[in-house]
Amino acid sequence: MALTLALVQQAFIDDRHTTLERTGQHIRAAAAQGAELVCLQELHAGPYFCQHQSAELFDLAEPLDGPTAQFLGQLAAELNLVIVGSIFERRAKGLYHNTALVFDRSTELAGFYRKMHIPDDPGFYEKYYFTPGDADQPGFEPIETSVGKLGVLVCWDQWYPEAARLMALADADVLIYPTAIGWEPPEDDAEKQRQRDAWMLVQRGHAVANNLPVIAINRVGHEVDPSGVTDGIDFWGNSFVCGPQGELLLHAEHQQETVLMTEIDLQRCEQVRRIWPYLRDRRVDAYQDVTRRFRD
Amino acid sequence: MALTLALVQQAFIDDRHTTLERTGQHIRAAAAQGAELVCLQELHAGPYFCQHQSAELFDLAEPLDGPTAQFLGQLAAELNLVIVGSIFERRAKGLYHNTALVFDRSTELAGFYRKMHIPDDPGFYEKYYFTPGDADQPGFEPIETSVGKLGVLVCWDQWYPEAARLMALADADVLIYPTAIGWEPPEDDAEKQRQRDAWMLVQRGHAVANNLPVIAINRVGHEVDPSGVTDGIDFWGNSFVCGPQGELLLHAEHQQETVLMTEIDLQRCEQVRRIWPYLRDRRVDAYQDVTRRFRD
Numbered sequence: 001m002a003l004t005l006a007l008v009q010q011a012f013i014d015d016r017h018t019t020l021e022r023t024g025q026h027i028r029a030a031a032a033q034g035a036e037l038v039c040l041q042e043l044h045a046g047p048y049f050c051q052h053q054s055a056e057l058f059d060l061a062e063p064l065d066g067p068t069a070q071f072l073g074q075l076a077a078e079l080n081l082v083i084v085g086s087i088f089e090r091r092a093k094g095l096y097h098n099t100a101l102v103f104d105r106s107t108e109l110a111g112f113y114r115k116m117h118i119p120d121d122p123g124f125y126e127k128y129y130f131t132p133g134d135a136d137q138p139g140f141e142p143i144e145t146s147v148g149k150l151g152v153l154v155c156w157d158q159w160y161p162e163a164a165r166l167m168a169l170a171d172a173d174v175l176i177y178p179t180a181i182g183w184e185p186p187e188d189d190a191e192k193q194r195q196r197d198a199w200m201l202v203q204r205g206h207a208v209a210n211n212l213p214v215i216a217i218n219r220v221g222h223e224v225d226p227s228g229v230t231d232g233i234d235f236w237g238n239s240f241v242c243g244p245q246g247e248l249l250l251h252a253e254h255q256q257e258t259v260l261m262t263e264i265d266l267q268r269c270e271q272v273r274r275i276w277p278y279l280r281d282r283r284v285d286a287y288q289d290v291t292r293r294f295r296d
Numbered sequence: 297m298a299l300t301l302a303l304v305q306q307a308f309i310d311d312r313h314t315t316l317e318r319t320g321q322h323i324r325a326a327a328a329q330g331a332e333l334v335c336l337q338e339l340h341a342g343p344y345f346c347q348h349q350s351a352e353l354f355d356l357a358e359p360l361d362g363p364t365a366q367f368l369g370q371l372a373a374e375l376n377l378v379i380v381g382s383i384f385e386r387r388a389k390g391l392y393h394n395t396a397l398v399f400d401r402s403t404e405l406a407g408f409y410r411k412m413h414i415p416d417d418p419g420f421y422e423k424y425y426f427t428p429g430d431a432d433q434p435g436f437e438p439i440e441t442s443v444g445k446l447g448v449l450v451c452w453d454q455w456y457p458e459a460a461r462l463m464a465l466a467d468a469d470v471l472i473y474p475t476a477i478g479w480e481p482p483e484d485d486a487e488k489q490r491q492r493d494a495w496m497l498v499q500r501g502h503a504v505a506n507n508l509p510v511i512a513i514n515r516v517g518h519e520v521d522p523s524g525v526t527d528g529i530d531f532w533g534n535s536f537v538c539g540p541q542g543e544l545l546l547h548a549e550h551q552q553e554t555v556l557m558t559e560i561d562l563q564r565c566e567q568v569r570r571i572w573p574y575l576r577d578r579r580v581d582a583y584q585d586v587t588r589r590f591r592d
Contacts, residue, residue, distance in 0.1 A: 169586075198543075201504050
C-alpha cells in the first residue's frame with residue numbers, strides 16, 4: 001500500500017504572506033498529482049531569522065492556532081491530505097518554541113512537536129529564540145494520522161540517534177525532519193561536501209537502525225545576515241527520502257525551489273525487521289548510561 | 297598526529313594454523329609499512345562456524361589466553377604495535393562468548409570486549425553458540441592503548457546506535473567493528489546492494505553522530521554450509537575506514553583478500569565537535585525510554 005508524498009523545498013520570499021501564497025500553490029500542485037502527505041521545511045513561513053539576536057524578532061512568533069496554522073489547516077481540509085508544517089511558536093509571554101504542526105484532512109491540529117535539541121553557533125542563534133521542547137509535552141511522540149504514525153522531529157534533532165530510536169520505539173511509521181541547514185559561503189568546497197554528506201549519512205543511518213523510511217525537507221536560497229557580521233547562509237536544499245534500508249528513493253541534488261514527489265511503502269518496515277530484527281536484540285539492560293551527559 | 301592503521305580483510309583457509317600463518321604474514325607486511333594499529337576481522341582464526349548448530353563445534357572455543365591470543369600477543373610484542381583480534385571464547389564449561397581481544401605492544405592482554413548484541417537467523421545461528429556479553433564485564437567500555445582509547449564492538453553491534461554512543465560517552469577515540477557479514481548467494485543483486493549499503497550507512501552514521509572515526513573489517517570468501525541446508529555465505533568484504541564526519545578514507549570495494557592501510561587523525565574529533573557540538577545538546581532528561589523494549 002503505497003503512500004504518495006510531496007516535499008516542498010522552498011526559498012523565503014519577501015514576507016510571510018507572499019511565501020505562504022507560494023507554498024499554497026506548491027501544495028495544490030502536489031495534491032493535484034495525488035499527494036496524500038505534504039512535508040514543508042522548518043520555519044517555512046518566514047526567513048531563517050536566527051542569524052542574529054534581536055528581541056524584536058519575537059514578534060514573528062505565533063500561537064498553535066495562529067495564521068500559519070490556519071492557512072495549513074484550511075488547505076489540509078480543502079485538499080483532503082496530511083500536511084506537516086513548522087512555526088515559530090509563541091506559547092506564552094516570553095516562552096517560544098520551534099514547533100512542527102500536523103494537520104490531517106482537517107482544520108483541527110492533529111498534533112505538534114516542539115524541537116527538543118536546540119543548536120547554537122555563529123549564524124544559528126537558536127538557543128536565544130527557542131525554549132527546548134518539554135520531555136513529555138509532547139516529547140518524542142509520533143503523531144497519529146490517517147496515513148500513519150508520523151515521527152516528526154526538527155532539524156538539529158536529526159543528529160541524535162536517541163530521538164529517532166525513541167520515535168521508533170513509540171511505533172512511528174516514518175521519520176520526518178523539516179530542516180533549515182546551509183553553508184556559510186566562505187567555507188571551502190571539500191568541507192561543504194563533507195557537511196552535506198554527513199547530514200544525509202546520519203539520517204539514512206537512522207533509517208537503517210530503525211528500519212524506517214526517513215523524509216528530510218530542507219530550505220533553499222541565500223539569506224543575508226541582517227547584522228552584517230557574516231556572509232549569510234546558503235541553504236543547501238538536497239531534500240531526500242530514503243526507505244527502511246537507507247536506500248535513496250528521492251534526492252534533490254541541488255538548491256533550487258522544487259516540489260518533489262515519490263511513493264513510500266509503510267508495510268516494508270515489517271518485512272525488513274523480519275530480516276534484520278534489531279528490536280529483538282537490543283540490550284535494554286545495558287543502555288542506562290545513555291541518560292548520562294558523559295560516562296566520567 | 298596521524299595514526300597509521302592496517303585492516304586485514306581475509307578469507308579462511310583450511311584450518312586455524314594455516315589461516316593464522318597467513319594472518320601473521322599480513323600483519324608483518326603491515327608493520328613493515330609503518331602500521332601502529334592492525335585490525336582483524338571477526339573470528340579471523342577459524343571458519344564462520346555458525347552456519348549450523350553442532351555441539352561438537354564448541355571444541356573450537358579457546359580461553360582468553362589460548363593459542364590465538366598467544367599468537368597475537370607475540371606479534372604485538374615483537375612488532376611493537378597494537379592488534380585488535382577476535383576469538384570464539386571459552387569462558388567456562390558451557391559458557392562461550394564472541395570476544396574481541398586487544399594487545400598493545402605486549403604479550404599481555406590490554407583488554408577484551410564480549411559481543412553484546414547476538415544475532416540469530418538462518419545461516420547465522422549465533423545465539424546457540426555465544427552468550428551475550430555482560431552489561432558491565434566489560435560491557436561498552438573502550439580499551440586503553442598506546443594509540444588511543446579503542447571502542448571495540450563486534451559485527452551485529454554495528455546496527456545499534458546505543459552501542460556506539462555508549463563508547464563515545466566513555467571517551468572512545470575510535471570505533472572498531474570486526475565483522476563477518478555476507479550474502480546468501482540466491483539473494484537478488486538489488487537486495488545485496490541494499491544490504492551492503494545499509495551496513496556501510498549505519499556505521500558511517502555512527503561516525504557522524506559521535507564525531508568519531510569508524511573502522512570496519514569484514515571477512516571475504518565463500519564458506520559452505522556444512523549442513524547443506526543453504527548455499528553457504530559469500531562474505532562481502534568492503535572493509536572501510538571513515539572519518540568523524542562519516543567521510544570515507546578507505547574502502548575495499550570488493551571481496552578479495554587484502555591488507556588496507558590508511559592514516560587517521562584522532563585529534564580531528566575535537567575540531568569537529570566544536571563545529572557540531574552534539575554532546576552539548578543531548579536531552580539526557582528525555583532519553584530514559586531508550587532502556588525500554590518498546591514504548592507500549
